Amino acid sequence: MRIVLTGGGTGGHVTPLVAIAGVLRRWDAEGKLPALTADDHALEMLYVGVVSDMDRRGLEEAGIPYRHIPSGKIRRYLSGAHLTAVDVVCRLPVGILRAVWTLFVLMPDVIFSKGGYGAVPVMIAAWVYRIPFLLHETDSVPGLANQRFARFASAIAVGFPDAEKAFPPKKTFTVGTPLRPAFSSLPSPEAARQRLGLHDRKPVIFVTGGSQGAQRLNTVLLANVTRLLPEAQILHQVGEQNLAAVNAFVQKDLAQFPDIQDYHMIGFLSEQDMALSFAAADLIISRAGGTTLAEIAAAGKPSVLIPLREAAQQHQWENAYFFRERGAAAVLDESNLTPSVFHTTISRLLSNPQDLRVMAERVRSLHRPNAAEDLARILLEMAHGRLPQRALA
Template identity: 40%
Template sequence: MKILFTGGGTGGHIFPIIAVARELKKVSLEEKLILCYMGPEDDFASIFLPQEEIKTKFILSGKIRRYWNFITFFQNIFDILIKIPLGIIQSFLILFFWAPDIIFSKGGYGSLPVVLSGWILRIPILLHESDAAPGLANRILSKFAHKIFVSFPLRETEYFPLKKMLSVGNPIREELLRGNREEAKNIFKLNYKKPVILIFGGSQGSERINEMLLEILPQALKDFEIIHQAGEKNYYQVKRETEAILSKEFQKNYHLYSFLRETELKHAMAAVDCIIARAGSGTIFEIAALGKPSILIPLPEAAQNHQVKNAYAFAKSEACMVLEETNLTPHFFLEKLKNLFSLKANEKMARRAKEFSKPEAVRTIAQYILEYLK
């Protein structure tokens, strides 16, 4: 049995693929289960997929840039006329020789050439859409899919035909649910004398969240202990600034990282009392599975405005607080964070988040794939 995954571009595509791959290995009775991946080369795919023993092949794949200027106009033309057609040819040839039994696509620009080639070769196609507002790639590819798994309730998910959709949640890595507060204390040198906050802007970090935090960091550390994932790109700048503005006493309560690996993230998420994050679907469903209160700051430039729609779909169940960037100032944010604890709203959020979660998502998808191939 050979299953091919595709998607790519960010950790939001790759980590759910890893979750499904792990579950397939666990529940499949097939001795010769072969897992493959095809998509654009990015740091997440090239580093994490080989660790899961997933055979990987990278292809060309163009993307449509929605921010408009002279350079992006020609980049879009080049991608549409050159990279996407070449990616389709590459995908077709690789699929012809690999001959997978099924394609599971996580969406994103990297999936377009692979799914189109798979459809031409009559390989069954399953899509998973993470967001309440589907991206352009999945909108196009939904016409070729046999089934479309969606993360949010059907009433919150746009565009797809109801007869093709199955609401399952977003597959998360089960390992993230196995964190431990004592381990977190050792790893992050936490003292637990104040509420612990985890701040991160998705798998790549967020420059704007970093900037906002730096403006209020000394004040915030009077009331909170903070674990901060700043992102690889911004880590050293944030490190320099925090060393300049924080006294040694405050530095004990501030724990800065460029990127939290799975072994670190699971313990961080177990230990914290609140999570501040962007509103990617993967992040939301991880927060929900752990039953953590959260403040979500959606990325305003996200395609189809999907992060704003994700955040409000989650907020409808009273599971989080949403602060949009247009209304966000550092001191307003700090006031909201303090209110969350002073009014005990965090306890209600934690309950609602747990109720929103769909911990069986990864098992449902894996079992569907195996049943389909029987």
Template identity: 30%
Template structure:
């Protein structure tokens, strides 16, 4: 079995690709996988470190709308298309998969021209412009949210498969006890996990300052706040200025970054998150109720739609970034603390939305495309 996987630009495209690749390698005998990305994307650093063969093409990004500039971009990146054709011809894949990002365009188009089975995996409720275009050429479209079907109405229903979004296996294998022990958390308190993404989220971090002060020393709750590297010193310093002694209060832990997020998820009873597709997939797989603050500048505001998909099912509360404040967060947290039945129901609804086997489902779908 020979497979080309393309996806890049952001971790939201790269890490699902890696998870799918590992699942394919487990299921297929004598599997060879080649990743195709760009030199400037994060994939150029991440993929080789994960032990996969990696090659690059030159390509520029498309705007998230149909425009004359996109037509010009396609002409300007013709070299990337021709190189993709050479790569595909040389590697001779049985199937080609795209997980998002503009680098997928030339690679999946090349597969289509060469009559090689292909599929795309769309993580968000609102598809990106690249996947909207590629949907016309691929054999299967794997969607992370049922709501995404509404953006692919012109295609045959059997072409669109709801799989959920792939998550790392460690997310499910980590235990609550392991997480508590590794992070110094008490089993007697509810654990609130606050994460604004790998770089942090300033609006969430600033609102959390009042939350820290309000809940400092509280016996019912403990807060694990991951600030992001750039925000850490500022948050710690502001806490000191506010008279919050984290070391003695005993229920607030502030970290710049967590290298083992699955352990934190295993220990969490409630989360404050942005609404990226991968993060939400991990939350729902573990059945963690959430207070979501969608990133307001995400392309086509897709995080808002991701968040609302959970809120409509009762798995999350949503607070707009422009409305976020310490008072609103405190009120929301207090309301859930005072109503454990409501929190438990949110957890149940979250678990119902989870698709912990999504990676395996996508891998099997990809393997099924191989021609006899």
């Protein structure tokens, strides 16, 4: 059985692909994958699509072979969505030709697409060859690529129930978002803190801007470090490209602060360390990408979400408010975010443990632990030429 995975462009797109691959490999090792033909004895998986540096790291860590296919990135501004001349003339046509040739050589049984601009050439090639493909939409507002290709997909799976209304109902399933294996069995907060070198004398705040960091989050946090450190330990994922600048600021302006030993700065976190950071946290401060929110729900952690206003179609805003309306997170508007508002919100939550417990219970109820398995079952149905039924989800 040969399965092509596609998506890419950001770490968040690759994470669910890695999760699906992990489930299929486990089932293959356990002898649970039904053969397509009498001589079909091997599971082959290959990632085909845009491979950013972040994607490459995640794919190599998971042992998934890949082939880079260029693609034009769709850029959205207030005036709408468009491709630059370079994208139209060079990247996208080249990517489509490469994808058509690559799928001709591979001729997979089924394709799993996470969406995003990195998947566009492969989805076009899949349509050319009539290869069945499954779309997955992580966010509550579907991305442009998934919207455009939904009509050609054999099935569509979504992470948020609100996203179902954007797709054909007969072939759309709400399954949740598949997560990396490390999030399936998180250690206790005490064990996670010990492994990360943290102590139990203060609560732990984990601040993450996603796989690449977030400059705005870094700025507002650093403006509050001296006010927050007497109350909490801070674990801060700054993003590799921001690491030098943040470190220089800390050495220049904060090195002599009495509690500075409780501020821990990291550029990039591996899968295991990211899972440990979620497990160790009493409060998470984050952007509101769909994969990150699924990880917060899996960890059952209270959070303060600061959605990226410039995100495509305001999907982070909609994701965050889905959580807030259910009492599962607090939300701060980046356009009105001042150091004072930030500190007041964090301090109020830390001083009200009961509020944190209620938020944790509510966010835990949003977790869909079987998302990866459900998606893997749908893929197998499609590989065997059967259209999946909604009961599978």
